[in-house]
Each structure stands twice: as structure tokens, then as C-alpha cells.
Amino acid sequence: MGNILITGISSGLGEALVEAYLAKGDTVYSIGRTMPQKFDRNPHFFFFPYDLSETFMLRSTLKEYVAHKSFNTVILNAGVLGEIQTLQNTELEHIKAVMEINVWANKELIDTLAEHAQFVGQVIGISSGAAVNGSKGWGAYSLSKSALNMLLKVYAKELPDIHFTALAPGIIKTPMTNKIIYEVDEQIFPSAKVLKESYILSPHEAAQNLVSLFPKLLNYESGSFLDVRTME
Numbered sequence: 001m002g003n004i005l006i007t008g009i010s011s012g013l014g015e016a017l018v019e020a021y022l023a024k025g026d027t028v029y030s031i032g033r034t035m036p037q038k039f040d041r042n043p044h045f046f047f048f049p050y051d052l053s054e055t056f057m058l059r060s061t062l063k064e065y066v067a068h069k070s071f072n073t074v075i076l077n078a079g080v081l082g083e084i085q086t087l088q089n090t091e092l093e094h095i096k097a098v099m100e101i102n103v104w105a106n107k108e109l110i111d112t113l114a115e116h117a118q119f120v121g122q123v124i125g126i127s128s129g130a131a132v133n134g135s136k137g138w139g140a141y142s143l144s145k146s147a148l149n150m151l152l153k154v155y156a157k158e159l160p161d162i163h164f165t166a167l168a169p170g171i172i173k174t175p176m177t178n179k180i181i182y183e184v185d186e187q188i189f190p191s192a193k194v195l196k197e198s199y200i201l202s203p204h205e206a207a208q209n210l211v212s213l214f215p216k217l218l219n220y221e222s223g224s225f226l227d228v229r230t231m232e
Contacts, residue, residue: 001025005071007052007109008078010034012174013126016207017075018045024211029069031062031109032078052078052105053097059108063116070119073214076106077126079144081176084184084192087139095140102144107151114159122163124214125152129168129227135191137184149225156223165217168227171198172206 004021008014009030018039021028027044035047048065052058082098083090106125113120130138131145149166156164171177177200186193201209213228220226 001027002072003027003029003070005029005031005066005074005113007031007076007105009047010036012176013169013172013203013206013210014075014077016203017077017210019204020207020211026072029065029071031065052109053100055100055104055108058105059112062109062112066113067116068118071113071117072121074109074113074120074123075126075214076109076123076148078105079126079176081179082140082144084137084180084189085139086137090139095143098140098144099147102141103147103151106148110155110159114162120162122165122214122218123152123155124217125149125164125166127166127168127225129229131166131168131225133191135189137189138191153223153225156221160222163218163222165220165222166225167210167217168225168229169206169210170201170228171195172201172203174203 004026006014006017006028009018009032014032015036018028018030022042022044029046031048031050031052033049033051035049039045048062050061079102080098082094110123125148127149128145130142131149134142152164152166177195180192181196184192186196217226
């Protein structure tokens, strides 16, 4: 049994990953805005409430939480979609806000772990096919996930004792995908139609698949970007 650190556990994939690891007997440390109450009394679950958009305070606030602990797996799951809108009509401040959570919070957390944790085995950043597809309307999100991929690729060179992977987990039913399905005009943004017609995993189903897949990522070069839909 090991120690797992997961960000963004209030709903969706993050919540399901916590559940899956606890069921395996692992100890889960988590960071997020809100904690699902069903984990409240579990002696193997630890929660640190923090808004990851507050990157300027992240290192100083979280260092004691991770200090001297060993983590077999760190899952950088927290992320925001931002608005589905053409880049020309997207305010720069909005793009910066998406980058803050999807990229810079992860940089600060990796730096905090590298400096204060006793051991980190592997870091998995939850990425997306949007990082490489460049679809109309996904500008802020695509830029952030592309930057996340490169962030982890660079850290793979700079922190060789930790194994890094950027992983696209497939399409999962979350508040993020619900927003696309029910709010985005597929006539204006054709990628929304593709998503709606795709097979969508439940968070529980995705989490079960990923928990068994994560150890296998160690067989790939550190810093790789992988997509579960194209992995053999």
C-alpha cells in the first residue's frame, strides 16, 4: 500500500480516484477547494483545503503538508475548462486565469514537492487531446494543456529521480464535459458535436482504468505525453 497525492478531488475524476485508491487500501492525501463528505471519517484520507488559483501563496502554504512525506504517485488532476470561445473574443485575463490553475499551480506544487517531500515516485499530469488538436473555441484550455505537457517534459530532464507523464484520460463525464454537452453550440464549435457523439466514461469507470494503468506509465520515457485512447 502506498501514499497517493491528488489535486482537484471535489467531484468528477478526482473524487473517483480517491475512492478507488482508498478501496485498494492506499493512503490518500488531497488538495482542493472542497472535500466530499463521504471521505470525512476515513482514517486513510487527508485533505488540505486550498484554492490552487492562489499560486503566489502555494509553496509557503503547502510545504508543511507535504514535508517529509513519501508519495508513490502524485496526480495533478485539478483543472478548469474556461470558456469555449474563439481566441479573438477571449480576454487575455481569462486565458491567464486558466493558465494559473492548469499550469502554474502544477509548477509550484512540483517545486514544493521536490524541495520538501522525502520521496516522489511518479507525477502524472491529467492532460487532454486538446493539447494537440487545436480545435476552434478551445484556445485557453488547449494552450494550458499544451503548456502542461511541456512543463512535465522539462521537469523530466531537470528532476530525473521523479518519473513524469502527461496523460490524456479519454472523455469522462464531469461538470466540464456537461458544460460542453449542454451549453456549447455545436454549429459554431464542431468539436462539441464530436464530443457529444463519443463514448463518455463515468468517473468511476475512468478511475478504475487509470489506477491500473498508472504503474505501467513507468515503462514509458519520463516526460512523455500519452493518450489512453491510443495506447496499446
